[in-house]
Amino acid sequence: MKPRRFILSGAAFVAALMLAGPALAQGSSEDSLLGSLDLKPQLGETSLFSGADDEPEDHGPDDQGSFALIRQSGSGNLAALNQGGQGHGAYAVVAQYGEDNLVQLDQCACGNVAAVVQDGNANLSDITQSGAGNVFVHFQYGDALALSVTQYGGAQVVVTQTGP
């Protein structure tokens, strides 16, 4: 898998999420974060991975990489993801609404994309990405937030932390 592909798709993903960020921030209710209980449409939603790239085959759904989506509403929840077993670019999306939540995300290999949204106080994220061309986008809304990001290689990171 070419790292360039992931860099391109990752950049598009970042752009999409940056645009989507305000919407997510506005929609900090449970409904906006949790939506329907039926996850299948979201899992099959190709628009999440689409961007400005003219080569559709360069985007996530056409790659062999894995995709994980975790949505949690409430307090004291833990989301732990470990991606990289296949050596392809992985996509991870975590959305937590509530307090005292924790995200632990570890991505290995190249071309990974991770997006984390936490809405609530005292939430913590611990992100590790290794390899080239990784992208991490993070939105935290609340007080007493904590974030730890470790990236190796040509990585990109976008972090937004705002008060409640």
Next chain:
Amino acid sequence: MKRYLILAASLSVLGFASAQAQVFPSPTHDNSASITQTGNLNDARINQAVNNIYNGQGNAEIIQSNSRGIATITQTNATSAVAGGFDNTASIDQRRNRDTATIDQIHDYASTRDNRATILQVAANANATIQQRGDKNTAAIRQVAGSVTPTASIQQNGLSNTANVRQEGVNSLVTVRQGTYSDQVGLSQDTTGSRVDVLSQGLNADIFVSQVGFTHTADITEDGANGTITVSMDGARNDVLVTQNSTDGIIDIVSTGTSARNDVTVTQELTDAGSTARVTQSGTFGTAVITQLDNQAGGGGNLAEVTQTGVGVALADILSTITQNGGLNEAFVTQAGDYAQSGILQTGVGHTATVSQ
């Protein structure tokens, strides 16, 4: 074959046996046998293929109204084909304690013919066994209100068979196996297109279903607490749907290494708490959907665990979704193949979601 000139008793109980009602003697001059026994410790046996020599369609019926009865019906033509079309019908009706019913049917010769076996037991400590080989067979076991510790076993081999079990007693045991029954010499086709339907409504049910072959469906519903459901699939394009409407259930569904494109849907809801759902899929492709919900008391403490090690070649070939509410739920997903997708949705407090890809 000696014909018994005993008119069939009504089998209209619960509307179940009426569909299986037979006419004795047979108006079409088939083999027909009907035995009615009252009193305890009776033993009734009907064999319509002595030494495997068959000369026509068989109808058999045994009715026992007292305790500790034994009823056995054998209809088999494993080595003696009969020209023309025919099918067999067997039914056993038992109404007291510690009754045992057994039906064996083998008919290998044409997919357009079918065997039908029915056992109705309204009894404590009842045991029912049906074994069928051939195509388009139907096996039905009803162990209804009043049953205590009932045991139901069905084995089938062939094409487009149906196994149907309904239990209402407590501490019940159900075993259904499709695709592994052989019995005597003779043809035994691979199993495909078969269906298992199980409805258990008592406490502490133990249900085991095994399907070997292709395009099967297993639909299991269990409404009592502390139920255990185990499903094993070996084949391709099989579907499993398991529903538990209670608490403290355990569901374990396994697709073995040669399986492909098997889909699993597990629903533990209404008042789910303290339940476990495990799905293990290997082979090629696979979909697992687990829902654990308590919409009445806001329970929790459930465990959902999905392990998918199969191969994927396109988007969502390996797919897992887990939905949980309440508190202190745990979701574990391990996916080792390409094109794996995982979705976890948790609402409530103190949940853990762990994904390894």
